[in-house]
């Protein structure tokens with residue numbers, strides 16, 4: 355089996371004096387899809403934010419490519435794509451402008467590729483419409499277009515199925531399966547009944563961690 359990209363060792367997190375998880379250890383290796391599951395408030399978003407380096411209130415160790423994550427934070431950030439549970443797009447900007455902004459500081463991508471990615475999430479014809487004029491599902495699709503141009507080996511995806519219709523859900527599932535089959539490592543939280551053969555599970559809320 356490949357070396358882990360990301361390892362969590364004895365993670366513990368408490369919020370508002372409530373223990374969300376402790377002794378949480380797992381490894382994420384290339385070519386795998388892992389679902390973080392648990393009831394509302396069990397800490398799924400918190401865990402993903404901790405892994406992405408966006409939340410400081412935790413203890414334990416996070417390793418990136420075998421080293422403490424802080425040793426090469428730049429490599430970690432460059433190689434990790436995090437999509438939060440909010441679409442994270444700017445309402446005054448168009449889908450094309452948002453996608454340009456999401457790629458800023460990553461790598462140069464020409465507009466033709468971005469327009470194709472938007473078309474790939476069903477937004478052909480909406481490239482130049484301010485996002486505030488799009489539906490909730492269409493706004494989510496703008497963020498999801500980022501996945502179609504992502505080359506980061508690790509994806510941390512929080513509730514990306516929210517507000518997406520049945521066809522869209524199927525398309526995302528297919529994309530995640532393909533990505534994992536191509537060697538990507540994906541950690542996803544969802545309340546959607548995601549069914550992928552060989553999928554790993556990290557269960558929060560009193561359950562066990564079962565990679």
Ligand SMILES: Nc1ncnc2c1ncn2[C@@H]1O[C@H](COP(=O)(O)OP(=O)(O)OP(=O)(O)O)[C@@H](O)[C@H]1O
Pocket residue numbers: 369370374392393394395396397398399400401
């Ligand atoms: N900014 C915050 N400050 C303090 N506590 C917070 C904050 N954000 C979340 N929490 C608390 O942390 C706990 C876990 O929240 P989190 O959003 O990680 O859960 P979740 O499993 O993702 O839930 P859901 O399924 O509803 O999305 C909740 O009890 C919540 O009240």
